[in-house]
Amino acid sequence: MLPExxxxxxxxxxxxxxxxxxxxxxxxxxxxxxxGMANEKRYMAQKRQRRRRKTAKAKMKLYEQGxxxxxxxxxxxxxxxxxxxxxxxxxx
Numbered sequence: 001m002l003p004e005x006x007x008x009x010x011x012x013x014x015x016x017x018x019x020x021x022x023x024x025x026x027x028x029x030x031x032x033x034x035x036g037m038a039n040e041k042r043y044m045a046q047k048r049q050r051r052r053r054k055t056a057k058a059k060m061k062l063y064e065q066g067x068x069x070x071x072x073x074x075x076x077x078x079x080x081x082x083x084x085x086x087x088x089x090x091x092x
Contacts, residue, residue: 056080
């Protein structure tokens, strides 16, 4: 496994166990799609939700400028609009 060297290579047993444990843990994650895949899925979902919020806010802005009717707004934009109106009413 290791090339022959002029000196002896020794490793403490506890360090060796730790290294082997880490290698095994990481390989299991790669094999079954463990935590790495979950994090990637979560990131993709976050990205999708961010896009939806961004477009909803843009549509809401168009509605406030009078360029889009209320019927054409997506449900998320309507929800944002309700929240905004409620906050403005409370501020009065």
